[in-house]
Amino acid sequence: MSIELQIQGQGLAVEQRPIDPVSTLQREVQRKLGRCLIRLQQYERLMKALAIDFEIAGPSDELMAIRQKRGEVVSRMTLGQLVAELTGTYLQPEPPDTVEPEWGPADSQRIWFRMQTRMALQPEDYERVVAGLKELVALRNELVHHFLERFDIWSEAGCHHADAYLDAGMAKVDSHYAELRQWAITMDQARSAMGAFMASPAYTDLLFDGIRPDGTVDWPTCGIVRHLRTAETVLAVDGWADLGQVIERMNLMHPEQALKRYGCTTWRQVLHESKQFKIRRDQGSAERPGRTEFQSLTKPLQSSDIN
Structure with missing residues (x-):
């Protein structure tokens, strides 16, 4: 209940006006919807950071420019495209179901470099992850494009249904974000280990x-x-x-x-x-x-x- 105070002369008049319960529920639905969309954007940003460095190849003196161009391409990808990129390159079933083609530099007079990052999963884990990522893309599309079609947030019952849906959706997004963050940490550790190896005499012996x-x-x-x-x-x-x-x-x-x-x-x-x-x-x-x-x-x- 809301209480409105009105001053009349030296006395006080109290007028009580009921608050529309749907408005309160709507605001909570809006808050949770915004929270889900923000976390999904965080997920996309982290996945784009990973996608830039899945693989890089080219002349050593052009690698920075190649990576920059790759970043420009990745920045325009949708979540669905990013997931397809992730499951087609970085994530692989163990053993891989594809054979890597042989790679030969186009110019033997220059120093070429190629780095690939892969995470191998057991077949059942790979299928689980792929299914979960597809579910995440569907959730994102539902929230962005069809949320108001699915839920009548101008009714009390519709707000309750939307609220429960958003709670479950947030839990899914948080779970996927935690998993993706762990992949990012693993990739960063792998790059650090590779950097340490490349700075060692063992790498010089191998390379030259x-x-x-x-x-x-x-x-x-x-x-x-x-x-x-x-x-x-x-x-x-x-x-x-x-x-x-x-x-x-x-x-x-x-x-x-x-x-x-x-x-x-x-x-x-x-x-x-x-x-x-x-x-x-x-x-x-x-x-x-x-x-x-x-x-x-x-x-x-x-x-x-x-x-």
């Missing part, structure tokens, strides 16, 4: 010399093999390079290519382990000492290629 963190070597593209091929090109006579001369050149020009980095104790072991070269032994003569020679393979290594 093909030495993996577990100590195994990508022999065809590793640093020591690349430099051996270069030395061979410079020093070869009739297609064969003297290993002794190559070692002198390597020690002078590339002392960082230490044998122990590749798990080897001799240069001949490098030639054998890499399986990238033919090797032969020149026995020499009374006038000339023997020597080991090698040349790059143009076909897979056969046992007869090593003498």
